[in-house]
Amino acid sequence: MSTPTDEQPLGRRERRKLETRAKLVAAARSLIAGQGVDAVRINEITDEADVGFGSFYNHFESKEAIVAAVVEAVASELGDAIDAATSDLDDAAEVMAVAHRTIIDRAAAEPTLGWLLVRLELSHDVVSTALGPYALRDLQRGIAAGRFHVDDQAATLIALGGALLGAVRAVLLGRVGDDPAITHAALALQLLGLPAGEAQEVARRPLPRG
Amino acid sequence: MSTPTDEQPLGRRERRKLETRAKLVAAARSLIAGQGVDAVRINEITDEADVGFGSFYNHFESKEAIVAAVVEAVASELGDAIDAATSDLDDAAEVMAVAHRTIIDRAAAEPTLGWLLVRLELSHDVVSTALGPYALRDLQRGIAAGRFHVDDQAATLIALGGALLGAVRAVLLGRVGDDPAITHAALALQLLGLPAGEAQEVARRPLPRG
DNA sequence: GTCGTAATTGACGAAGCTATCAGTATTCCG
DNA sequence: CGGAATACTGATAGCTTCGTCAATTACGAC
Numbered sequence: 406m407s408t409p410t411d412e413q414p415l416g417r418r419e420r421r422k423l424e425t426r427a428k429l430v431a432a433a434r435s436l437i438a439g440q441g442v443d444a445v446r447i448n449e450i451t452d453e454a455d456v457g458f459g460s461f462y463n464h465f466e467s468k469e470a471i472v473a474a475v476v477e478a479v480a481s482e483l484g485d486a487i488d489a490a491t492s493d494l495d496d497a498a499e500v501m502a503v504a505h506r507t508i509i510d511r512a513a514a515e516p517t518l519g520w521l522l523v524r525l526e527l528s529h530d531v532v533s534t535a536l537g538p539y540a541l542r543d544l545q546r547g548i549a550a551g552r553f554h555v556d557d558q559a560a561t562l563i564a565l566g567g568a569l570l571g572a573v574r575a576v577l578l579g580r581v582g583d584d585p586a587i588t589h590a591a592l593a594l595q596l597l598g599l600p601a602g603e604a605q606e607v608a609r610r611p612l613p614r615g
Numbered sequence: 616m617s618t619p620t621d622e623q624p625l626g627r628r629e630r631r632k633l634e635t636r637a638k639l640v641a642a643a644r645s646l647i648a649g650q651g652v653d654a655v656r657i658n659e660i661t662d663e664a665d666v667g668f669g670s671f672y673n674h675f676e677s678k679e680a681i682v683a684a685v686v687e688a689v690a691s692e693l694g695d696a697i698d699a700a701t702s703d704l705d706d707a708a709e710v711m712a713v714a715h716r717t718i719i720d721r722a723a724a725e726p727t728l729g730w731l732l733v734r735l736e737l738s739h740d741v742v743s744t745a746l747g748p749y750a751l752r753d754l755q756r757g758i759a760a761g762r763f764h765v766d767d768q769a770a771t772l773i774a775l776g777g778a779l780l781g782a783v784r785a786v787l788l789g790r791v792g793d794d795p796a797i798t799h800a801a802l803a804l805q806l807l808g809l810p811a812g813e814a815q816e817v818a819r820r821p822l823p824r825g
Numbered sequence: 826g827t828c829g830t831a832a833t834t835g836a837c838g839a840a841g842c843t844a845t846c847a848g849t850a851t852t853c854c855g
Numbered sequence: 856c857g858g859a860a861t862a863c864t865g866a867t868a869g870c871t872t873c874g875t876c877a878a879t880t881a882c883g884a885c
């Protein structure tokens with residue numbers, strides 16, 4: 406997910422410019438998480454970023470443009486997190502469980518990220534677009550390994566994504582019991598056709614390098 | 616879900632008033648379905664309803680007020696549809712499958728309703744609030760009958776609702792195969808712990824009084 | 826037919842938001 | 856050091872939206 410990051414020999418001017426841009430994106434991110442895209446005003450973004458109003462238009466053409474930047478940032482951040490958490494695993498079912506647990510744990514630890522995910526999903530399909538490819542890969546590994554019993558792959562991914570998003574919302578709203586990540590992971594595996602007992606066992610395995 | 620509807624002896628004046636109100640709600644419903652709550656302007660609603668701008672404030676205090684009316688209408692409409700479709704059934708698993716199929720089929724037949732559901736869910740929790748009680752009742756029947764294997768009821772309902780909403784969105788976006796309602800119903804039953812074969816069988820049963 | 830009541834209407838003032846732009850401050854480079 | 860380049864700034868013009876209100880219209884009672 407991460408690019409090789411070719412960089413560094415930048416003048417002070419360039420650095421300040423990027424810094425301003427980063428402040429704007431961070432401010433937009435936090436405000437969108439709190440209020441949703443539509444409710445956020447551009448002057449709120451510049452105030453939060455502690456930057457002159459006019460600066461906004463030095464970096465972005467419109468609100469849509471900065472939203473796109475936020476979406477991209479969130480997508481790559483989550484993608485990296487999933488990669489890091491699952492790269493050491495062999496069992497396809499465990500990969501799926503850990504991927505879901507990662508998302509939910511991160512949303513719980515960083516509600517701003519969680520709300521962003523929820524609030525951006527409707528308008529920008531973040532889950533399908535950004536996470537879909539990972540999910541599809543993991544799904545097919547599980548099918549190939551004979552662990553999942555799946556009839557319609559696309560429909561399964563949709564249900565999986567919807568259930569995940571529901572779980573994230575529930576966590577953010579505090580409507581959950583203990584360790585919602587494990588609970589949800591077990592449900593996801595059950596959805597994929599694992600027997601209840603096996604789903605529980607896989608979902609409960611300790612996270613790698615935790 | 617439906618109230619006994621005590622009514623009829625109304626003068627023409629009352630009827631016209633209710634008619635205006637109904638036109639406003641219908642217009643709001645269609646516009647919200649198309650653009651989401653935030654994007655809808657009050658003058659758009661009155662234009663669509665073919666009513667003077669000022670009339671809006673004879674019936675509703677604010678946009679929030681009319682949105683609440685729309686939410687209530689949608690909730691009772693769906694509730695009635697589910698009741699009608701499942702009241703003749705004995706098998707708890709079949710009840711759950713038919714309930715989900717009903718929602719998806721209705722969303723497919725009436726995209727306005729589907730989009731409303733999706734667009735209102737974020738801001739108003741329609742699925743949890745309006746459909747949750749039905750789902751909980753059916754879930755507990757299935758558990759009592761020993762057909763579902765459920766660990767955490769609340770988490771299961773959340774996953775079920777999220778998956779349903781995802782399926783509705785997919786249908787509206789055309790990203791589906793044949794008979795998405797049956798496909799999704801089978802997934803829902805699998806999520807509830809039914810073995811894959813059994814889930815398929817129950818999901819495929821013909822709808823009652825179809 | 827006349828009058829009182831209540832709903833409807835659209836124009837208007839107030840408030841908010843966007844995008845621009847002319848001016849200022851900072852950095853780069855010869 | 857000095858001039859060019861570039862990012863930053865906030866006031867402002869123009870537009871959109873909201874909620875109110877005085878005038879108008881439709882209804883129903885007598």
